[in-house]
Each structure stands twice: as structure tokens, then as C-alpha cells.
Amino acid sequence: MTAPLVRTDELAHTYGSGLTAVVAVHGVSCAISADTRAVVTGRAGAGKTTLLHLLAGMKKPTAGTIAWPAFEPSPPGPDLIGLVLQDGGLLRDLDVRLNVALPLVLAGRTGTAVRDAVDGALDLVGLTGFAKKAPRDLTGEQIRLAILARALAPAPKLILADDPAGWLDRRAGERLLDRLVRAADRLAAGLLVATAEQAPDGLFGERWAMVDGKLVRGR
Numbered sequence: 201m202t203a204p205l206v207r208t209d210e211l212a213h214t215y216g217s218g219l220t221a222v223v224a225v226h227g228v229s230c231a232i233s234a235d236t237r238a239v240v241t242g243r244a245g246a247g248k249t250t251l252l253h254l255l256a257g258m259k260k261p262t263a264g265t266i267a268w269p270a271f272e273p274s275p276p277g278p279d280l281i282g283l284v285l286q287d288g289g290l291l292r293d294l295d296v297r298l299n300v301a302l303p304l305v306l307a308g309r310t311g312t313a314v315r316d317a318v319d320g321a322l323d324l325v326g327l328t329g330f331a332k333k334a335p336r337d338l339t340g341e342q343i344r345l346a347i348l349a350r351a352l353a354p355a356p357k358l359i360l361a362d363d364p365a366g367w368l369d370r371r372a373g374e375r376l377l378d379r380l381v382r383a384a385d386r387l388a389a390g391l392l393v394a395t396a397e398q399a400p401d402g403l404f405g406e407r408w409a410m411v412d413g414k415l416v417r418g419r
Contacts, residue, residue, distance in 0.1 A: 202233045204231040204233050204269060204270065205234060205271070206231070207231045208230055208266045210264035211225060211263075212228070212262055212264050213225040214263075223413050227414060230408075232358065232390045234389060236392065236406065237384065238393070239395060239403075240394050240408040241398065248394035248395075248396075249286065251415070252394055254266060277307075278303065279354040279356070282356035282358070284359070284361035292335050295332050296335070299335070299346060300350045300353050301314050301318045303353065318353055321349040324382075325348050325383065340367065340372070341368055344364060344365065345379065348364060348380060356389055357388075358389055358391075359383075361394065363395050363396065364377070365397070373397070394410075
């Protein structure tokens with residue numbers, strides 16, 4: 201394993217306090233490097249989404265530590281971490297190209313830099329011929345691929361994907377996950393995918409599980 205992009209030690213996050221407190225993540229110690237290709241499975245409510253939000257710097261831990269030793273500033277911004285959210289839908293009034301470009305434009309990129317980044321991301325996911333399509337003209341699989349392209353456009357060093365193949369059938373989901381792993385390889389980016397489903401054998405180098413907020417290896 202190469203030097204870690206993100207590292208945690210006894211990481212925990214609790215929602216609320218007192219009798220209503222819910223421990224979503226408890227005592228998680230892990231490291232993700234540029235060569236990590238990991239999938240974490242678990243039932244709904246097991247803590248997978250909260251863990252990804254902590255790793256992305258979107259939430260602060262209530263106990264334990266987290267560090268991003270490969271990034272400056274730390275925690276890194278969204279252009280360095282590609283986060284695929286469960287509810288990260290496309291804007292229906294923008295075509296695929298503009299949907300993918302939007303985060304880049306909001307981050308201050310302009311002109312050729314945006315065009316090149318968008319073209320590269322669409323190529324990574326196999327949507328080059330769909331750049332001018334509106335979301336309503338896409339299949340469910342193509343919509344998920346466009347969402348993925350949007351996260352990949354900044355060429356992140358770390359990709360965190362929360363149920364990226366959600367509501368796709370098994371075969372389409374496997375195709376999307378395969379493209380995601382290949383994209384991580386092309387970008388030389390670390391990859392952690394969270395899913396409630398079983399991931400295809402042989403696709404990920406590491407298989408983790410979340411069980412009641414705790415991270416278990418080798419399931």
C-alpha cells in the first residue's frame with residue numbers, strides 16, 4: 201500500500217445526545233491510499249453513508265481522529281475528493297455536458313480547462329456521444345454514469361461513492377462498478393464504494409462491511 205490519502209483512528213460519529221443519541225460510526229480505524237480499491241457493504245442504517253461523509257470531510261467526528269496526509273489544505277476541497285452521493289441527481293434543465301461541468305464552473309474553472317475536464321470524464325464513463333442529451337432522454341444507467349462523470353471531472357485523488365449503482369438491475373450495476381474501478385485506475389485515485397448489495401467477485405481488492413457502525417474486514 202502506498203502512502204495514505206486519508207487515515208482514521210478510532211473514528212466515531214454520534215447523532216444527537218442523551219437518551220436519543222444514535223451512534224452511526226464507532227471505533228473505525230482504516231486507511232485509503234491511491235492503490236486502494238475497496239467496497240464496504242452493509243444494511244441500511246449500518247453507518248456506511250456517515251463513514252463516507254466523514255472521510256470526505258463533510259462531517260466532523262465526535263470521537264477519534266481523521267487525517268488527510270496527502271492533501272493540502274486539509275481537509276481537501278471537493279475538487280480533490282470525488283464524492284458520489286445517493287441523492288446526487290442531475291439538473292433536468294441542463295444537458296449532460298452542462299451537468300458535468302457545473303461543479304467545475306462553481307469552483308472557478310473556465311474555458312478550455314472545463315471543456316477538457318468534461319470531455320475526459322465523459323470518456324471515462326462511456327458517455328461521449330451523450331453530451332448534448334437532456335436527463336429525460338437518458339436511461340437509468342446513463343443517468344447514473346452522468347452522475348459519476350460529474351464526480352470524476354475534477355480528476356480527484358480520492359473517490360468515495362455511496363451506492364453509485366442504486367436502483368439499477370444487477371447487470372447494469374455491475375457494468376457501472378466496473379467502469380468506476382477502471383476510472384479510478386486511469387486517474388490513479390483511491391476508491392471506496394459503499395453499497396447495500398453484494399459486489400461482484402474479483403472487482404475490488406478489499407471487501408469491508410459495516411455492522412452497527414463498526415467496520416469489519418474480510419466479509
